[in-house]
Amino acid sequence: xxxxxxxxxxxxxxxxxxxxxxxxxxxxxxxxxxxxxxxxxxxxxxxxxxxxxxxxxxxxxxxxxxxxxxxxxxxxxxxxxxxxxxxxxxxxxxxxxxxxxxxxxxxxxxxxxxxxxxxxxxxxxxxxxxxxxxxxxxxxxxxxxxxxxxxxxxxxxxxxxxxxxxxxxxxxxxxxxxxxxxxxxxxxxxxxxxxxxxxxxxxxxxxxxxxxxxxxxxxxxxxxxxxxxxxxxxxxxxxxxxxxxxxxxxxxxxxxxxxxxxxxxxxxxxxxxxxxxxxxxxxxxxxxxxxxxxxxxxxxxxxxxxxxxxxxxxxxxxxxxxxxxxxxxxxxxxxxxxxxxxxxxxxxxxxxxxxxxxxxxxxxxxxxxxxxxxxxxxxxxxxxxxxxxxxxxxxxxxxxxxxxxxxxxxxxxxxxxxxxxxxxxxxxxxxxxxxxxxxxxx
Amino acid sequence: xxxxxxxxxxxxxxxxxxxxxxxxxxxxxxxxxxxxxxxxxxxxxxxxxxxxxxxxxxxxxxxxxxxxxxxxxxxxxxxxxxxxxxxxxxxxxxxxxxxxxxxxxxxxxxxxxxxxxxxxxxxxxxxxxxxxxxxxxxxxxxxxxxxxxxxxxxxxxxxxxxxxxxxxxxxxxxxxxxxxxxxxxxxxxxxxxxxxxxxxxxxxxxxxxxxxxxxxxxxxxx
Numbered sequence: 001x002x003x004x005x006x007x008x009x010x011x012x013x014x015x016x017x018x019x020x021x022x023x024x025x026x027x028x029x030x031x032x033x034x035x036x037x038x039x040x041x042x043x044x045x046x047x048x049x050x051x052x053x054x055x056x057x058x059x060x061x062x063x064x065x066x067x068x069x070x071x072x073x074x075x076x077x078x079x080x081x082x083x084x085x086x087x088x089x090x091x092x093x094x095x096x097x098x099x100x101x102x103x104x105x106x107x108x109x110x111x112x113x114x115x116x117x118x119x120x121x122x123x124x125x126x127x128x129x130x131x132x133x134x135x136x137x138x139x140x141x142x143x144x145x146x147x148x149x150x151x152x153x154x155x156x157x158x159x160x161x162x163x164x165x166x167x168x169x170x171x172x173x174x175x176x177x178x179x180x181x182x183x184x185x186x187x188x189x190x191x192x193x194x195x196x197x198x199x200x201x202x203x204x205x206x207x208x209x210x211x212x213x214x215x216x217x218x219x220x221x222x223x224x225x226x227x228x229x230x231x232x233x234x235x236x237x238x239x240x241x242x243x244x245x246x247x248x249x250x251x252x253x254x255x256x257x258x259x260x261x262x263x264x265x266x267x268x269x270x271x272x273x274x275x276x277x278x279x280x281x282x283x284x285x286x287x288x289x290x291x292x293x294x295x296x297x298x299x300x301x302x303x304x305x306x307x308x309x310x311x312x313x314x315x316x317x318x319x320x321x322x323x324x325x326x327x328x329x330x331x332x333x334x335x336x337x338x339x340x341x342x343x344x345x346x347x348x349x350x351x352x353x354x355x356x357x358x359x360x361x362x363x364x365x366x367x368x369x370x371x372x373x374x375x376x377x378x379x380x381x382x383x384x385x386x387x388x389x390x391x392x393x394x395x396x397x398x399x400x401x402x403x404x405x406x407x408x409x410x411x412x413x414x415x416x417x418x419x420x421x422x423x424x425x426x427x428x429x430x431x432x433x434x435x436x437x438x439x440x441x442x
Numbered sequence: 443x444x445x446x447x448x449x450x451x452x453x454x455x456x457x458x459x460x461x462x463x464x465x466x467x468x469x470x471x472x473x474x475x476x477x478x479x480x481x482x483x484x485x486x487x488x489x490x491x492x493x494x495x496x497x498x499x500x501x502x503x504x505x506x507x508x509x510x511x512x513x514x515x516x517x518x519x520x521x522x523x524x525x526x527x528x529x530x531x532x533x534x535x536x537x538x539x540x541x542x543x544x545x546x547x548x549x550x551x552x553x554x555x556x557x558x559x560x561x562x563x564x565x566x567x568x569x570x571x572x573x574x575x576x577x578x579x580x581x582x583x584x585x586x587x588x589x590x591x592x593x594x595x596x597x598x599x600x601x602x603x604x605x606x607x608x609x610x611x612x613x614x615x616x617x618x619x620x621x622x623x624x625x626x627x628x629x630x631x632x633x634x635x636x637x638x639x640x641x642x643x644x645x646x647x648x649x650x651x652x653x654x655x656x657x658x659x660x661x662x663x664x
Contacts, residue, residue: 004451088544098496100522107519109498109526109545111537118540121526143451146458153503153527154537157515160457160508167451169471171458172508176531179506182460182467189469190458429533 004143004167009329011137011166015275016330020323023274023331028063030303031278036060036070038094039309045081045091046311049073067280072287072299074314078120088121092308095123106307110156112257115437122257124156125307129165131273132158135262136166139226139250141194143167148195148224150175150183150202152434159196168194175202175434180209184220191223197252199231199434203238204369204424217245228252228262231434233337233355235370237362253337255279256300256315261335266327269320269334276304279333280312281321284341292322297341316341318353343439345376347384347415354438357386357417360408366390366401371427375420376439384409384417387440389424455641459509461604463650470604472509473641477516480605483619485517487608490617491549491577491597495522500541502530502552502581510601514551523548530581535560539571548576551599551608555584568592577611583663600663603634603649604642607661620659627654632661 010016037057039046050056053071060066078090085091088109095102111119141147147163149170160170171190173183175197183206186192210217227242230252234242242249252262253270258277261270272279281296282289290296298317302309320336339353346352354374362370371389388405395401402419409417427436456474460467493499499518503511507530518525526545528537535557542550550572561571569592572578579597580586589596595611605623607616618625624635632651636643653663 082544097524100495104519106524108515108524109541111526111528111541114537114540118544119537121541121544144453149457149505151505152529152534153501153505153511154529154534156527157512164452164456167453169453169455169458170508172460172505174504174506176504182506185467186458186469 006142011134015273016134016332018275018331020325020331027274027278027303031066031301032060032062035301035303035306035309036066036311038306039311042094043092043309044085044087045073045078046309048081048091049077070312072312072314073310074316075120079118082120089123089308090120092310093123094309095307108156111154113154113435115435119154123308124158125305129162130158131276132162132260132262133165134273135228135250135252135260135271136162136168136194136196138262138264139194139228141166141168141192141225145169145194146171146186146190146192148173148183148186148192150195151197163194163196175199177205177209180205181213184209184213184215187220187223193223193225195224195227195247197228197230197434198242198247198249199229200234200238200370201231201428201434201436203234203242204371207241221245221247224248226250226265230260232438233358235358235362237359237368238370251337253319253335254315254317255335256298256310256313256317258300258302258305258310258313264326264328264330268326269322269336271326271330271332271334274332277302279321279335281319281335284318290321293320295319295338296321298335318344340438343374343376344379345374345384346380347382350413350415352384352413352415356413357409360412361386361388361405363408364401364404366395367405367421369424371424371436373427373436373438373440375442377441384413384415385420386417387420387422387427389427390421392423457508459604460506461601461649463648466650470509471642472604476640477509477512479622479638480513481516481520483517483622484513484606484608485520486619487606487617488514488517488523488549488551489521490610491551491579491608493518493521493523493549497521497523497548498545499523499525499549499551500528500538500545500547501525502528502538502550502554502557504530507601509604510606511552513606530554530557532556532560532563536564539564539566542571542575546574549579550575550577551579552581553578553585553589554581555588557581558585558588568594579608598663600651600653602632602651602661603644603647604636604640605634615656615660615662617660625655625661627661630654 081091108124145168147168150173163170229249250263261272278301280299284297298315298319318338323333339355373387375385455471461470579599597611598609607618609616622638626633632649632653633646
């Protein structure tokens with residue numbers, strides 16, 4: 001065991017700045033030589049999908065073969081397998097759950113947030129810090145510091161083990177409105193430097209509690225060097241508000257259920273780690289690569305997870321993507337999350353994602369929290385219908401608010417919306433604590 | 443989730459949790475050794491609830507309860523069992539319902555009144571949600587009475603200062619580890635003293651829990 005040097009720039013310098021050719025050589029070796037044969041032999045869903053496509057691991061000798069021949073899977077395929085076979089792991093599990101020698105490896109089962117339906121069980125392998133140590137180090141948190149761990153239970157112990165992995169001590173706080181006073185208190189008394197995570201709904205809760213308790217947020221939060229903001233994107237107005245408290249936000253986005261991608265201090269895209277995942281950026285309606293800088297669907301393949309490996313998993317997430325090196329010195333790819341494919345509506349030929357109307361809705365005082373849903377009975381609709389949450393305290397007449405929101409959205413996307421106003425709680429009740437469903441069928 | 447790193451410089455303090463006494467929250471730092479030691483006790487409690495090799499316990503809790511919950515999580519592993527997690531809130535009750543259906547746990551630990559409310563909001567009754575579960579350990583008195591009213595095999599989990607006491611279904615008393623903790627009652631309140639070394643020691647600490655010690659290792663609530 002060696003003590004961590006607080007002055008080191010990167011947590012894992014050799015990996016984080018690895019030359020691209022080396023990243024790709026290792027990726028190809030892992031994927032073609034190890035992960036794919038393993039997954040095909042052991043995962044019932046992968047084997048079933050590949051057999052239907054007439055593909056075997058022996059057929060794949062290059063990444064060109066992989067791109068041309070390996071079939072895709074998605075959440076619907078996993079759920080369908082789960083329902084057909086009464087298998088909670090959706091045919092992904094590569095280990096015999098009854099194998100006694102593996103019980104220390106496969107110790108628990110966590111679950112996805114369940115925003116879009118039933119939570120999907122996720123087998124949890126091992127114990128100890130994850131590769132997120134690299135992100136937590138980038139926040140500026142160092143050995144001996146306190147680190148605010150503000151989350152839920154259903155993600156498992158990965159985060160607090162990872163906080164300890166950079167030598168810091170987790171301070172446990174619930175991602176719930178009733179625990180915000182303790183969040184303030186622990187921030188003042190223990191002066192943590194890192195915080196995982198902040199979300200849009202939590203920003204609202206903090207504002208409300210601060211107003212009620214007379215909390216000076218700039219002073220309360222002055223020790224933090226970095227805060228991970230996760231769950232969904234943050235609008236520009238909310239970001240300015242949080243930054244006025246003196247917090248530096250590091251946005252994090254999901255990486256197709258094989259990990260996460262997080263901003264570095266340059267705040268120019270979210271880094272993912274190419275030693276842990278192979279990411280493709282494809283035409284959302286097809287299989288061809290999307291161009292650099294264009295909207296494309298994130299398709300993920302794990303390089304590490306041999307318990308329940310995802311291979312060519314169509315995430316439904318629309319991103320911009322680059323593998324150009326970042327100014328921070330890291331060489332790994334970056335993504336900019338734009339929204340979810342299943343959230344897109346096309347109104348009179350105009351494509352609209354929730355992110356396209358976010359800033360407009362935030363720009364009106366009563367709807368500044370950015371709580372809204374796009375009503376999406378189907379992808380192509382005649383009218384852009386929005387359900388927008390408003391703050392009741394001090395609100396002007398609803399007619400005035402509705403007109404302002406309508407005009408702002410019309411100007412932003414070129415389509416006049418039909419706006420339904422509801423109280424914040426109506427929307428907050430629909431989501432996990434850190435986000436809400438951004439589309440609704442009705 | 444996958445793992446790529448090892449501990450290079452782990453902190454002395456495993457985490458700062460809390461002990462709640464009435465309305466007062468006390469920050470409560472614990473060490474990794476504390477968690478390991480409590481794990482021994484909680485593995486015994488889980489085994490008494492019927493968790494065994496190859497089984498699964500669903501733990502319904504909050505992250506702020508981490509210092510009480512981690513010993514159960516690890517205790518499951520000591521028994522050759524696995525665990526899963528859901529939040530003890532009315533909103534996250536849908537997860538408890540879904541995971542019970544999908545994973546068929548032998549034991550569910552920590553269902554409280556809020557979770558019962560959430561299950562009712564989903565239009566479900568407790569009896570149908572937990573009918574296949576061998577033991578449901580309620581996290582508060584409200585849930586205990588509602589689960590029992592639905593004819594379920596209801597046990598009780600109670601945090602007593604920094605440790606836990608757990609009953610088995612139908613038993614009137616809760617078991618705690620008398621080798622590691624001295625629990626006394628005074629004027630109807632449970633007081634706790636650590637007998638084994640702990641990072642945050644306590645000496646006749648007033649827990650705010652109403653109860654009575656029946657004999658060393660057994661207590662009743664109320």
